[in-house]
Amino acid sequence: MIENKQFYINGAWVNPIAGKDHNVIDPSTEEPCAVISLGGEADTNAAVAAAKAALPGWIATPPAQRIEALERVYQAYKARAEDLAQAMSVEMGAPIEMSRASQVGAGLYHLKNFITAAKEFPWEAPLSDQDSGTRIIHEAVGVCALITPWNWPMNQITLKVGAALVAGNTMVLKPSEESPLDAVIFAEIMEAADIPPGVFNLLNGDGAGVGAQLSAHPDVDMVSFTGSTRAGRLISIAAADTLKRVHLELGGKGANLVFADADDKAVKRGVLHMMNNTGQSCNAPSRMIVEASRYDAAVEEAAAVAKSITVGPASEEGRHIGPVVNEVQWNKIQDLIQKGIDEGARLVAGGLGRPEGLNKGFYVRPTVFADVTNDMTIAREEIFGPVLSILKFETEEEAVQIANDTPYGLTNYVQSTDDARRMRLARQLRSGMVEMNGQSRGAGAPFGGMKASGNGREAGSWGIHDFVEVKAVSGWPA
Structure with missing residues (x-):
C-alpha cells in the first residue's frame, strides 16, 4: 500500500x-x-x-x-x-x-x-x-x-x-x-x-x-x-x-434538448455523454428533454444504449465505465434511483444494485428513467452517477421553460438541424455554456456557470482574468 x-x-x-x-x-x-x-x-x-x-x-x-x-x-x-x-x-x-x-x-x-x-x-x-x-x-x-x-x-x-x-x-x-x-x-x-x-x-x-x-x-x-x-x-x-x-x-443539472429534426446520433451521443466518467461530471446532460413526436423512439434507443454499456474495474483495459468514487456516493445514487421509482418515473434500463457479476466495488448500473416530470427528485437533484432522466415537450417554448426550471445553470445542450432555432435557444437557455449538436467548445473557451452552478470562469484568457486584479494608473509617461 x-x-x-x-x-x-x-x-x-x-x-x-x-x-x-x-x-x-x-x-x-x-x-x-x-x-x-x-x-x-x-x-x-x-x-x-x-x-x-x-x-x-x-x-x-x-x-x-x-x-x-x-x-x-x-x-x-x-x-x-x-x-x-x-x-x-x-x-x-x-x-x-x-x-x-x-x-x-x-x-x-x-x-x-x-x-x-x-x-x-x-x-x-x-x-x-x-x-x-x-x-x-x-x-x-x-x-x-x-x-x-x-x-x-x-x-x-x-x-x-x-x-x-x-x-x-x-x-x-x-x-x-x-x-x-x-x-x-x-x-x-x-x-x-x-x-x-x-x-x-x-x-x-x-x-x-x-x-x-x-x-x-x-x-x-x-x-x-x-x-x-x-x-x-x-x-x-x-x-x-x-x-x-x-x-x-x-454543480449542474444539464438539460439536453432533442428536437424531432435532431441528427440520427443525437440520442446515443447524449446517453454516452451522460454515462462518461460514470456520470460524475458537473456538466453531464442528465435531463434529456425530447420533442413529443420523437419521444417513444428516443426512450427505446436510450434504453438500448444504456444496456450496451459495460461496467468493470478501473484497472482493466477497455471502453467500459468504472465504479463511483466511494460508498457515500453509491448509497446516495441508490437512494435517488429508489426515489425515481417511488415517484412514478418509468425505469427502462438499469436500476438498483450492482451490475450482474460485480458483488464488490462501488459499481452502479447504467440507469435510464422515462416519463420523468421536472418536479420529480431525480429531475431536480444532481445525482452524480450514471442515471439519465428523460422528459417530454410539445413546443419549443415548453422545452426552454423545462430546461430553465432548475436552480442550476452550468451547461445545456441543443440537438437540432435548424440553425435559426439553435441560435434562439442559445440565447434563451440560462447557463454559462450551451453545446449544440455534439460540437465541443473551442480551445481556451470559458468554463463556468450561473445561478447555483457558481460564478467566475476557468480556462484560457478568461481563467487568467479570474486570477488578476485590474489596476488603473494615470499620468503614465508617453
Missing part, C-alpha cells in the same frame, strides 16, 4: 505538524490503496505563510518568465503522464484508458491553452489609442487557496494552478482527500519544473478542516473552489469576514 503522508511546503517535502492518517479507498475493490495525512491548522498556517512570503518575488517576476515557468510545468507534466493516469485510475475509479486519454489529457490541454493565452494577454496596456497616459495593469490577486474535487482531478488542478501561476499568484492547493495521489505527483511535477519555493504548496486535508481554515484565513486573498453547491455556500460564508475573492465552480 502506498504511504504518502508528507506535504509540499516552501519548496520541500515536510512532515505534518498536526496531521492525522487517512486511508484512500480504491473504489474498484473497496480496499485501502494508500494512506495520507490530513493536515491541521498548524499545517495550514505554515503553507499560507510560505505562499505569503513568496508573493512579493513572484508577483514582480516578468510575465515572460512566468510563461517560461508554465512551459516547464507542461513538459514535466508530459513526462509523468502515465504515473498520473495510474494514480487517478486507482484512487477515483476512472478506467485506465479513459484516465490516460481524458483525465490526463485534460490537464495537458489546459496547460497548453494557458501558455497560448498568456502570451497574448494584455498584462500592461494603455486605456485606449486616444489615452496612452492612463495605464491598465493586470496584477496578481495574491495568495490563492485552490480547493479541487475528486471527479476530474487533473482537469481542475491544472485549470486553477496554470492560471494562478502565470498570473503571478502564489498558492496553496488542497485536493480532495478522495483523490490525493495524483496531486502529490503534480507537486513533484512543480518541483521538477523548478518553481520557486513557496509559490506552489500542496496540503492534503478535508473540507471541514483544511478547506474551512483556508477559506477563512486572513492571509488568503482568494479561494478558487470546485465541488458541490452546498460546500460552495459554506466557503462563501467562511470567506465573507475577510472579504476575499471567491470563485466557485459548482
Whole structure:
C-alpha cells in the first residue's frame, strides 16, 4: 500500500505538524490503496505563510518568465503522464484508458491553452489609442487557496494552478482527500519544473478542516473552489469576514434538448455523454428533454444504449465505465434511483444494485428513467452517477421553460438541424455554456456557470482574468 503522508511546503517535502492518517479507498475493490495525512491548522498556517512570503518575488517576476515557468510545468507534466493516469485510475475509479486519454489529457490541454493565452494577454496596456497616459495593469490577486474535487482531478488542478501561476499568484492547493495521489505527483511535477519555493504548496486535508481554515484565513486573498453547491455556500460564508475573492465552480443539472429534426446520433451521443466518467461530471446532460413526436423512439434507443454499456474495474483495459468514487456516493445514487421509482418515473434500463457479476466495488448500473416530470427528485437533484432522466415537450417554448426550471445553470445542450432555432435557444437557455449538436467548445473557451452552478470562469484568457486584479494608473509617461 502506498504511504504518502508528507506535504509540499516552501519548496520541500515536510512532515505534518498536526496531521492525522487517512486511508484512500480504491473504489474498484473497496480496499485501502494508500494512506495520507490530513493536515491541521498548524499545517495550514505554515503553507499560507510560505505562499505569503513568496508573493512579493513572484508577483514582480516578468510575465515572460512566468510563461517560461508554465512551459516547464507542461513538459514535466508530459513526462509523468502515465504515473498520473495510474494514480487517478486507482484512487477515483476512472478506467485506465479513459484516465490516460481524458483525465490526463485534460490537464495537458489546459496547460497548453494557458501558455497560448498568456502570451497574448494584455498584462500592461494603455486605456485606449486616444489615452496612452492612463495605464491598465493586470496584477496578481495574491495568495490563492485552490480547493479541487475528486471527479476530474487533473482537469481542475491544472485549470486553477496554470492560471494562478502565470498570473503571478502564489498558492496553496488542497485536493480532495478522495483523490490525493495524483496531486502529490503534480507537486513533484512543480518541483521538477523548478518553481520557486513557496509559490506552489500542496496540503492534503478535508473540507471541514483544511478547506474551512483556508477559506477563512486572513492571509488568503482568494479561494478558487470546485465541488458541490452546498460546500460552495459554506466557503462563501467562511470567506465573507475577510472579504476575499471567491470563485466557485459548482454543480449542474444539464438539460439536453432533442428536437424531432435532431441528427440520427443525437440520442446515443447524449446517453454516452451522460454515462462518461460514470456520470460524475458537473456538466453531464442528465435531463434529456425530447420533442413529443420523437419521444417513444428516443426512450427505446436510450434504453438500448444504456444496456450496451459495460461496467468493470478501473484497472482493466477497455471502453467500459468504472465504479463511483466511494460508498457515500453509491448509497446516495441508490437512494435517488429508489426515489425515481417511488415517484412514478418509468425505469427502462438499469436500476438498483450492482451490475450482474460485480458483488464488490462501488459499481452502479447504467440507469435510464422515462416519463420523468421536472418536479420529480431525480429531475431536480444532481445525482452524480450514471442515471439519465428523460422528459417530454410539445413546443419549443415548453422545452426552454423545462430546461430553465432548475436552480442550476452550468451547461445545456441543443440537438437540432435548424440553425435559426439553435441560435434562439442559445440565447434563451440560462447557463454559462450551451453545446449544440455534439460540437465541443473551442480551445481556451470559458468554463463556468450561473445561478447555483457558481460564478467566475476557468480556462484560457478568461481563467487568467479570474486570477488578476485590474489596476488603473494615470499620468503614465508617453
